[in-house]
Structures are given as structure tokens and as C-alpha cells.
Amino acid sequence: MGKSHLKIYTILLISNLCSIAIGQIFVKFQDQCACEQLLYENECKANPICNYSNDRCQTIECSLLPVKNCGYNKNCALVNNTCVDFKSCGSHNATTEEACDKLNHNCYFDDDDRICGNPQPFDLGTCSQDLFSICLIANEGLCVRKNGVCKEMTVCEEAAYNSLQCLAAFPACEMGDEICVSHLKCSQSEWLGCAIAKEKINGDRYQLCMRGISGCVNFDPSQQTKESCWKNSSSFYHWDGQECSRCNWASIIKSVLFVALLILGI
Ligand SMILES: *[C@@H]1O[C@H](CO)[C@@H](O)[C@H](O)[C@H]1NC(C)=O
């Protein structure tokens, strides 16, 4: 094994050990199980976009999906009330804002040109630059003013009650009785049915949770049964015949590798 490979391997190992030690399992939505990964009939049948036949689980074609389930498959889009294969925001003749929104792919409607287009990455500056002087959103995500300084919002309690920030930070934050309340850990996630907690206000990683004896706790696949595995993991795990195992680690490994490559400068 080459020297740099050994380093990458070591970093991977350490970071895996760390996340196991802390007992947290983070997921991103693109890591949910695909129909083709589900082996157990009940898991397949419980998934509205999967078809179980001849002992196999397969993704139902967009054109055969009922309209109400179209949104569950991120490769499909609703066009003129029919479910079709999604190509791009601009290719479905969406000439109204409503039609553009209904494609359900974060498409952006240009009012002047009446064109539905792909969302454009836009340089919003940093929170501390506060380009729009409203201290709401920047490249980091949501911002909040604290002691007169605009900074990245990291805790919901920093946002004023009834503020736009508190509303926009769903599901990391909730409008409580008098303050904006954080739900950044499983122990704070009762209100979401104890399924997931958002890792940070700005970001796209979620913590999986489950109900334990002492309330809502971090998800533990070893506690799951054949019947509970897929459902109770918000479809990130499936029953592989023996245990409850994770469907996709891809995006996590990728981000760890990316960090490793940065550190090593290669
Ligand atoms: C499910 O699969 C069977 C066998 O391949 C096929 O005949 C049927 O049309 C499929 N149903 C849907 C809704 O895709």
C-alpha cells in the first residue's frame, strides 16, 4: 500500500470510529434505499414508488405512478397533471409559475421571460458582509443579528420569536410558545415524531432517531426487527436477511474522502 493511500485509509478508519463512538448516524436524503435494494416483500410493498412481483422489487416507471405518488420519486415530475420522467426545468414547457413549481425540482420561474429554468447558484456574500442589509440569508445559509453583528445562525434561540429565520429554519427550529426552539438532537425531536433531527440549521444532513426507554434517542440499527427496520429508519436501512443494514453510505464516504484529499493536498 502506498504511503498516501495508507494515510487516506487511516483517516477513513479514524473518522468511522469517531462517528461510531459518538453513536450518531447522519444521512442525506439522496441516500434513501432504492426499490432495487429492498429484498423483503413488506418493505417493498410499503414503498409507494416500488413494485413487488416475481420476488423482485423494482422502481415503478414515472408514467405508471399515480399522480399523488409522483413526488416520491425524484426522477419524476408532474406535468399537466401527469407523472413523467423529469428531464430538466426548461424541457417541460412550463410557461406559468404554477406549472414550474409543480415540476417539484426547485425550478426557478423567470417572470420577465416566462421561462422555467434550473436553479442558479447565486453569490449572496457572507453573513458578515450582509449584502442586502436585512441579515437573513447568505452563502452560509440563514443568518441572524447578534450584538449588532450579522453572523451565521447556528442555534434557533438566537432568532427572534415569529421571525422569518425561525420559520425558514424548519425542521431544525420550531416556533415555541414564546421563543424559537432548537430541534438539533434526537432528544429534541419529539415533535417530528422522533424520526429525524436536523444536524445543523444550515446544511443537508439529518440525524436518524428512534424511540428508546428514556425518550427519543439516536437510531440504533441493532435494535430493529425485520418489520421495523425500513420503516423506522425513514427508509435509509433495509432488512438484508440477517440484520438491519444501511442502503447507501456513498455520500458520507465521498465527503470523508474529499476532506482526506484536502488534508493530504493531493
Ligand atoms: C409490476 O411488475 C409487473 C411484472 O414486471 C408488471 O407487469 C407490472 O406492470 C408492474 N406494475 C407497475 C405498476 O409498474
Ligand SMILES: *[C@@H]1O[C@H](CO)[C@@H](O)[C@H](O)[C@H]1NC(C)=O
Ligand atoms: C393538458 O391535459 C389536457 C387534458 O388531458 C389536454 O386537453 C391539454 O391539451 C394538455 N395541455 C398541454 C399543454 O399539454
Ligand SMILES: *[C@@H]1O[C@H](CO)[C@@H](O)[C@H](O)[C@H]1NC(C)=O
Ligand atoms: C413543448 O412545446 C413544443 C411546441 O409547442 C412541442 O413541440 C413540444 O413537443 C412540447 N414538449 C413537451 C415536453 O410537451
Ligand SMILES: *[C@@H]1O[C@H](CO)[C@@H](O)[C@H](O)[C@H]1NC(C)=O
Ligand atoms: C418503530 O416505530 C414505532 C412507531 O414509532 C414504535 O412503536 C416501535 O417501537 C418502533 N420499533 C423499534 C424496534 O424501534
